[in-house]
Every structure is written in structure tokens, then in C-alpha cells.
Amino acid sequence: MAKLYHVPLSPFCRKVRLSLAEKKIECELVEEKYWEKDPDFLRRNPAAKVPVLKIDGRTMAESAAICEYIEEKYPEPPLMPRSSEARYEVRRLVGWFDDKFHNEVTSKLLYERVNKKVTKAGFPDSGNVKAGAKAIKYHLDYMAWLLDHRRWLAGDTMTLADFAAAAHLSSLDYIRDVDWNRSEAVKDWYAKIKSRPAFRSILADQVPGFPQPPHYADLDF
Amino acid sequence: MAKLYHVPLSPFCRKVRLSLAEKKIECELVEEKYWEKDPDFLRRNPAAKVPVLKIDGRTMAESAAICEYIEEKYPEPPLMPRSSEARYEVRRLVGWFDDKFHNEVTSKLLYERVNKKVTKAGFPDSGNVKAGAKAIKYHLDYMAWLLDHRRWLAGDTMTLADFAAAAHLSSLDYIRDVDWNRSEAVKDWYAKIKSRPAFRSILADQVPGFPQPPHYADLDF
Numbered sequence: 001m002a003k004l005y006h007v008p009l010s011p012f013c014r015k016v017r018l019s020l021a022e023k024k025i026e027c028e029l030v031e032e033k034y035w036e037k038d039p040d041f042l043r044r045n046p047a048a049k050v051p052v053l054k055i056d057g058r059t060m061a062e063s064a065a066i067c068e069y070i071e072e073k074y075p076e077p078p079l080m081p082r083s084s085e086a087r088y089e090v091r092r093l094v095g096w097f098d099d100k101f102h103n104e105v106t107s108k109l110l111y112e113r114v115n116k117k118v119t120k121a122g123f124p125d126s127g128n129v130k131a132g133a134k135a136i137k138y139h140l141d142y143m144a145w146l147l148d149h150r151r152w153l154a155g156d157t158m159t160l161a162d163f164a165a166a167a168h169l170s171s172l173d174y175i176r177d178v179d180w181n182r183s184e185a186v187k188d189w190y191a192k193i194k195s196r197p198a199f200r201s202i203l204a205d206q207v208p209g210f211p212q213p214p215h216y217a218d219l220d221f
Numbered sequence: 222m223a224k225l226y227h228v229p230l231s232p233f234c235r236k237v238r239l240s241l242a243e244k245k246i247e248c249e250l251v252e253e254k255y256w257e258k259d260p261d262f263l264r265r266n267p268a269a270k271v272p273v274l275k276i277d278g279r280t281m282a283e284s285a286a287i288c289e290y291i292e293e294k295y296p297e298p299p300l301m302p303r304s305s306e307a308r309y310e311v312r313r314l315v316g317w318f319d320d321k322f323h324n325e326v327t328s329k330l331l332y333e334r335v336n337k338k339v340t341k342a343g344f345p346d347s348g349n350v351k352a353g354a355k356a357i358k359y360h361l362d363y364m365a366w367l368l369d370h371r372r373w374l375a376g377d378t379m380t381l382a383d384f385a386a387a388a389h390l391s392s393l394d395y396i397r398d399v400d401w402n403r404s405e406a407v408k409d410w411y412a413k414i415k416s417r418p419a420f421r422s423i424l425a426d427q428v429p430g431f432p433q434p435p436h437y438a439d440l441d442f
């Protein structure tokens with residue numbers, strides 16, 4: 001069975017968990033306190049980051065590379081479209097969320113509020129939190145604009161781009177940092193993706209010191 | 222003809238330039254002062270970043286997504302191996318350089334020394350420069366370790382992983398921040414990649430205010 005070293009609220013781990021679950025690949029989850037730099041973990045990934053996935057007799061790091069590998073080896077159901085043009089759009093959006101959204105929003109809200117406390121790295125920087133709270137509005141508006149002429153973020157089928165976006169938003173939703181009233185289109189999109197069986201494990205996550213808000217796992221939020 | 226909006230020392234632009242040149246795709250280079258946020262440029266890429274590539278009647282952003290697209294549409298000569306396992310390794314290393322190396326080295330040396338001056342964003346932070354100068358040693362050692370049992374970074378053929386790494390190192394070499402005496406293996410690898418025709422345009426780059434050092438374009442440095 002596959003084994004994923006992860007932390008529950010990491011969007012990069014969640015993207016991999018969603019891909020594995022959608023493709024019905026059974027996977028044991030192992031929480032890894034990567035910031036403690038355990039020598040065994042550093043051997044598995046010298047970059048000292050999660051996710052790290054053991055699958056097919058190999059140990060893999062870097063969530064984008066892992067998801068492309070899963071897609072190539074376990075193509076059903078597909079999370080990438082067929083044409084190069086459509087595949088480009090999926091990868092562009094995965095990059096948008098894992099790079100731009102991550103830097104402007106996730107690192108400024110989730111990392112300040114949760115990671116700093118969990119890793120005992122100090123108190124949230126209020127300037128960062130304020131900047132993150134401002135930036136997420138712009139990103140939600142961008143998603144609303146995309147969803148205005150598409151069923152899913154990258155086109156008419158659900159893809160890895162939706163999982164990348166949902167991974168970030170679900171982690172921020174856990175700490176009540178998403179204003180779902182900002183866009184009906186984004187809310188409907190999230191309700192659709194949240195109700196997929198692949199999302200169940202993510203909705204069951206519990207982080208000590210950060211109780212799950214009541215709406216988080218509610219499919220009719 | 223394709224058109225690339227870029228800045229000369231951006232490693233992300235250089236990776237795309239190397240891919241295009243290796244595949245002999247003709248491309249006009251247009252310098253884009255992305256930090257001035259020209260409305261026309263923002264229309265081309267709302268993320269306000271370079272590279273932006275116009276090709277096949279489309280406008281594309283995000284260097285990783287662009288390179289995968291080029292590879293799919295223009296497969297010869299290949300910059301990705303065939304097997305999913307080998308492709309994973311290429312993508313892992315592209316992620317290593319564009320994420321980890323970028324954060325720990327490029328942003329701390331190149332961005333402090335060059336980008337801050339060019340964009341009039343202040344003076345280099347000496348703490349960052351010191352951290353970058355320390356981190357690059359560790360990365361060169363990691364490359365030496367990889368090259369100890371491989372001809373190229375990801376295996377026995379030259380791939381996108383080599384271009385990603387060479388893109389970062391060549392930009393840092395332009396500002397004399399690479400100690401080529403640290404590893405014979407890395408120096409040999411760079412000499413091999415530097416002497417490819419695809420590298421010529423990069424070796425011809427000139428940045429006002431930052432004269433090219435004599436060894437930079439020397440193939441027998």
C-alpha cells in the first residue's frame with residue numbers, strides 16, 4: 001500500500017491526497033513533523049518538505065511531480081484533459097495556486113496563524129495576516145471570473161487545477177479565512193468538489209489546538 | 222513567429238529560452254519591465270510575471286506549464302525521458318531548482334543584488350546575501366552528488382532539469398556568485414551545457430549597469 005508523509009493542513013499534501021483518493025489508490029497517512037528534521041525523514045527527502053509519497057517501491061517528493069506521476073501511471077479517472085492546450089491551462093492554474101496564491105495568501109494566513117504556533121516559531125505577524133486577507137479577495141474574484149465561463153476552473157471537466165485550488169481553500173476554510181459569500185460561483189464550485197468522496201478524508205482532519213469550525217465539513221454550508 | 226516577453230537574467234525566462242532554442246523554435250525576445258505593471262502586459266498575464274510566451278496563436282504564462290506545452294507540441298529533440306519514473310525525476314528536479322534553489326539562493330543573491338537596483342526597490346539586504354552565499358554551496362554539493370552517478374542531473378540524457386538548473390546558475394554566474402572550483406563534476410556539467418548552441422543567446426545577454434564578467438561567455442572558463 002502507498003504511504004504518504006504529510007501534515008493535515010498542508011495544501012500541497014492535500015492536493016496529493018485528493019489525487020490519490022479520486023483514483024482510488026489506497027494510501028496510509030503518516031503525520032510528519034518535517035520542521036523537526038528527523039534524520040530518517042531527511043533521508044526520504046533532502047528538501048525536508050512534505051508531502052513525501054512512497055508508492056510503487058519508490059519514495060517521491062515535490063507535489064507537482066508526484067501528481068504528474070500519479071496521472072501517468074494511474075490514468076483513470078483522468079485529472080488532466082487530452083489536448084496540449086487544455087493541459088497547459090491546467091498546469092498554469094496549478095502553478096497559479098501553488099506559487100502565486102501560496103505566496104500571497106496561504107503563507108500569509110495559514111502559515112502565520114497555524115504553522116507558527118504548531119512549529120513554535122513565534123506569533124502571527126499582523127501585517128502579513130492583513131495582506132493575506134486582502135489578497136484572498138482578489139483571488140476569489142479571479143476564480144469567479146474563470147467560473148463565469150467554465151464549469152470547472154480549467155475548463156469543462158474537473159482537473160488537477162480544481163484540486164490544487166480546493167487544497168488551498170479547504171485549508172484556509174479550516175481556519176475560517178474564506179468568505180464564501182463573496183461569490184456564488186465559487187461557493188457552488190466548492191460545494192461540488194467538497195461533496196466528492198475523495199474529499200472525505202480532508203473533511204475529517206482535526207488539528208490539535210485548532211478545533212474544526214462547524215461549517216467546515218458541512219456539505220450544505 | 223513566437224514572441225517571448227522576458228527579462229534577461231530571469232531564470233524562469235532562461236529556462237523557456239533554452240527549451241525553445243534547443244527545439245529550434247524561432248522566437249522574438251521582447252524585454253518586459255513587468256514591475257511597471259503596464260496595462261497591456263497585465264492583460265497578457267494577470268499574474269504580472271515573466272515569462273509570457275506568444276506561440277501557436279496563444280498567450281501563455283507560468284514557465285513550468287509553458288515548458289510542458291513546448292515538450293508536448295514540439296517533441297524533438299526530447300527534453301523529457303519516456304518512462305514515468307524518469308519523467309518524475311526530471312519534474313522533481315525542476316521543482317527543486319525553481320522552488321527550493323530559487324527561494325534559498327536566487328532570490329537572496331540575484332534579486333538582492335540586481336532586481337532591487339533595476340526596479341529601484343532599495344539596497345541589497347546583507348543578511349539575505351550572506352544566507353544565499355551560504356546556501357548555494359549546499360546546492361552545488363547536492364548537484365555534485367547527483368552528477369557523481371549520472372551523466373546529467375536527472376539521468377543519462379540531458380533534460381529540462383538541466384535547463385532549469387543551468388538557467389539559475391547562469392544568471393548567478395553573470396553576477397559572479399558561483400564558485401566553479403567547488404566541484405569538478407558541476408563545472409564539467411556546466412561547460413557541457415554552456416557549449417550547446419541553445420545557450421548562445423544567454424551568453425550574449427547584457428544588462429545595463431551590470432557588465433558581463435569576462436569568464437561568463439568563455440566556453441573554457
